[in-house]
Amino acid sequence: MHTIFSGARPLLMKWALLAFAILCHISIVGAQELSKLTLPVQESTKQTITQLLTVQTEAWNAGNLEKFMETYWKSEKLTFSSGGSTTRGWQATLDRYKKSYSTREKMGVLHFDELEVTIIESQTALVLGNWHLRFADGTKADGNFSLVVTKIENAWKIIHDHSSVVKDLKSTEPQ
Secondary structure: OOOOOHHHHHHHHHHHHHHHHHHHHHHHHHHHHHHHHHHHHHHHHHHHHHHHHHHHHHHHHOOOHHHHHOOEOOOOOOEEEEOOEEEEOHHHHHHHHHHHOOOHHHHOEEEEEEEEEEEEEOOEEEEEEEEEEEOOOOOEEEEEEEEEEEEEOOEEEEEEEEEEEOOOHHHHOOO
């Protein structure tokens, strides 16, 4: 059976393929344009998170642990892991800091470097870096950290901190 549309089938297929190709092109170009828009947003987020760590070091170096802790999520769900144990909760973390760094001299001068901020999704990032403490008597402590930072109520907050001390290789070698 031959209909009037039989001869139009190849023409319809060509138009369908052309429409499909155009849609694919629009999708690719749209994704590229969206990517161009998200790169500045990601850079801005990375700068904001880096600034959060600047606030931390300034507060620490001023001897203000409460201000230092403002960068952390004020929740019982906050976790801080160091020295083989995990502290849970904002207040417990502040208390741990106060116990370990009970005087301005014990706090030393804090510096972060080798910061690496990775945006996991629009509201969450992973931060890797090194920390350095220098004390008035010339001693020092160094380590590394990983932070999970999340945007909560329009502000970036640390929700998990894992800090480790880098051991002096000479002190761990057998005598």
